[in-house]
Amino acid sequence: MSTTVRTEGPGELFEGAAPVLDPLAEVRSETDPPTDVYLTGTVFLDIIFTGLDSAPVRGTESWARGMGSSPGGIANMATALARLGLRTSLAAAFGDDMYGEYCWEALSRGEGIDLGLSRTVPGWHSPVTVSMAYEGERTMVSHGHEAPPPEEPAPECPPPARACVALLEPGRQEEWIATAARRGSRVFADVGWDETGRWDPADLADLEYCEAFLPNAEEAMRYTRTDCPRAAARALADKVPLAVVTMGERGAYAVDGRTGESAEIPAIVVEALDPTGAGDVFVAGFVTGTLAEWPLADRLAFAGLSAALSVQEFGGSLSAPGWVEIAAWWHHVRSFDDQDRATLRRYAFLDGVLPAASRPWPLRRAVPTLGFRRR
Numbered sequence: 011m012s013t014t015v016r017t018e019g020p021g022e023l024f025e026g027a028a029p030v031l032d033p034l035a036e037v038r039s040e041t042d043p044p045t046d047v048y049l050t051g052t053v054f055l056d057i058i059f060t061g062l063d064s065a066p067v068r069g070t071e072s073w074a075r076g077m078g079s080s081p082g083g084i085a086n087m088a089t090a091l092a093r094l095g096l097r098t099s100l101a102a103a104f105g106d107d108m109y110g111e112y113c114w115e116a117l118s119r120g121e122g123i124d125l126g127l128s129r130t131v132p133g134w135h136s137p138v139t140v141s142m143a144y145e146g147e148r149t150m151v152s153h154g155h156e157a158p159p160p161e162e163p164a165p166e167c168p169p170p171a172r173a174c175v176a177l178l179e180p181g182r183q184e185e186w187i188a189t190a191a192r193r194g195s196r197v198f199a200d201v202g203w204d205e206t207g208r209w210d211p212a213d214l215a216d217l218e219y220c221e222a223f224l225p226n227a228e229e230a231m232r233y234t235r236t237d238c239p240r241a242a243a244r245a246l247a248d249k250v251p252l253a254v255v256t257m258g259e260r261g262a263y264a265v266d267g268r269t270g271e272s273a274e275i276p277a278i279v280v281e282a283l284d285p286t287g288a289g290d291v292f293v294a295g296f297v298t299g300t301l302a303e304w305p306l307a308d309r310l311a312f313a314g315l316s317a318a319l320s321v322q323e324f325g326g327s328l329s330a331p332g333w334v335e336i337a338a339w340w341h342h343v344r345s346f347d348d349q350d351r352a353t354l355r356r357y358a359f360l361d362g363v364l365p366a367a368s369r370p371w372p373l374r375r376a377v378p379t380l381g382f383r384r385r
Contacts, residue, residue, distance in 0.1 A: 037303055048174045053117075055136050057138065058079070175198050227257045291317045
């Protein structure tokens, strides 16, 4: 039975469904900070079109067989973390338009994310992204303006937290990342595409404060001047304690620079509907396993599975799996011969982690739209 939790954050009362499972139950103590993961960034209103046979052609009209809307941008990772039972705090600006109201409500009341460090900006319209998924890929068009600075002094950021997730921007340093690291937060970093074309590791100065760096294969190879994702991960492990390189349909590879341990997992075979936000869900899964102190290979496998399950639904946030979805998948694949047996043995650790599956597979969790509200 679902219960509702109301928790008072640093200035905002938020509510959401109690998590099915607390992955950190075995490692929590009374001295822990109230926040498991802090993150900050831009929240977009995502409008997603799926079921396109090909890319849109100039001068023609294309019809999509599927469409949905959901909070996007940094909301993808925040939702993925919250659905895995982590106490998540998000600092972001929200427009005071209907898009902003919808995103705030979906994240705060729908997912139980602490928005006490977030703010609503009068007269500022919400950033919007239109995403078109076809042939296993996506094309996006975005629009938005930088939010104006707050009129009131901002509350202390980042708050005490077990971990922080940061998006590194080439050539730009964020003071809050160094502050978080000095306070004992474990910083996990992703990176975006380098529009300058420099791909100079020196441009990622904040990497020195990070425990883990999780680029995709193309980004990792460009930064390390290598032609192999595994070689790139090994090179990055000289710069950050833990390097994780995602390789799409080929899985993921990780190297722990402190111990020399490495791990590689193949990708899970699924029918992809929309890949939006899969990278964010991967990071959320890896952060969860790391904070729970799982072995490196288990963390990597869990992150890959979480990302694979997310691409079967609309949107980057509302498609993020929770423990019920993961448990249902595990029950399903052990009952049907639709996955490689050797691959599935990699996930045997789930038997000691998961709650009993309570819903049949496949699940239809995300039906995102602005037009309908929960009764």
